[in-house]
Amino acid sequence: MSKSKLDFRHLLIEAVLIVFTVLLALALSEWRSSIKEDNTREAVLANIVREIKANKEDLESKKEYHLRMSKKIKNYLESDSLWQLLNYQSGIEAMMQILDSGIQNPDLQSGAWRSAELSGIVNSFDYETIYVLSNVYRIQEDGPASTWKELASLFGDPSSYDPENAKRLGLMLQLGFAELYSQERSLIYTYDNALQALEKRN
Numbered sequence: 001m002s003k004s005k006l007d008f009r010h011l012l013i014e015a016v017l018i019v020f021t022v023l024l025a026l027a028l029s030e031w032r033s034s035i036k037e038d039n040t041r042e043a044v045l046a047n048i049v050r051e052i053k054a055n056k057e058d059l060e061s062k063k064e065y066h067l068r069m070s071k072k073i074k075n076y077l078e079s080d081s082l083w084q085l086l087n088y089q090s091g092i093e094a095m096m097q098i099l100d101s102g103i104q105n106p107d108l109q110s111g112a113w114r115s116a117e118l119s120g121i122v123n124s125f126d127y128e129t130i131y132v133l134s135n136v137y138r139i140q141e142d143g144p145a146s147t148w149k150e151l152a153s154l155f156g157d158p159s160s161y162d163p164e165n166a167k168r169l170g171l172m173l174q175l176g177f178a179e180l181y182s183q184e185r186s187l188i189y190t191y192d193n194a195l196q197a198l199e200k201r202n
Contacts, residue, residue, distance in 0.1 A: 051109050058108065059188050069100065073170050076098055088166060090166070106148055110141070135194075136190055150176060
């Protein structure tokens with residue numbers, strides 16, 4: 001066999017080995033990236049689960065207070081003798097004598113979900129997970145978070161400081177607390193369903 005044929009075979013084997021090495025390196029790199037993305041996705045989901053559980057715990061600790069305050073305000077509004085016990089110079093003063101602990105903001109967090117959206121990692125979630133989580137955070141924002149802001153805005157409304165508007169303010173707060181309680185109960189149910197759906201995917 002001629003020397004040129006041996007050199008050609010040797011070069012061909014080296015070329016094949018180089019191509020194989022490059023392809024192997026690319027495959028390993030892709031595998032590492034996939035493992036890293038999987039780990040990141042699971043870590044992000046774990047943070048979201050912790051956030052949902054913390055939000056649920058917060059609502060459970062406050063919803064009964066909101067129901068109780070709605071009923072208490074209603075009792076005052078329906079009873080002249082009870083209402084006359086209040087000594088106030090403004091509607092706000094009247095309400096602060098009725099409310100045990102103010103409004104008690106449902107302190108609902110959404111940082112873990114928003115971080116997942118901003119980082120783009122949410123795009124690696126399966127469709128069902130994206131649907132469940134986006135639904136949870138939409139209900140959270142459109143429900144208790146929105147209603148609480150409306151209730152808080154009443155305390156900044158100049159008409160709320162008019163003593164003539166005290167009962168009107170009371171009615172608005174009474175209805176607002178009742179709505180807030182209803183939304184909190186519904187959101188807790190939504191949280192439970194979301195947590196069950198996330199557990200099933202594991």
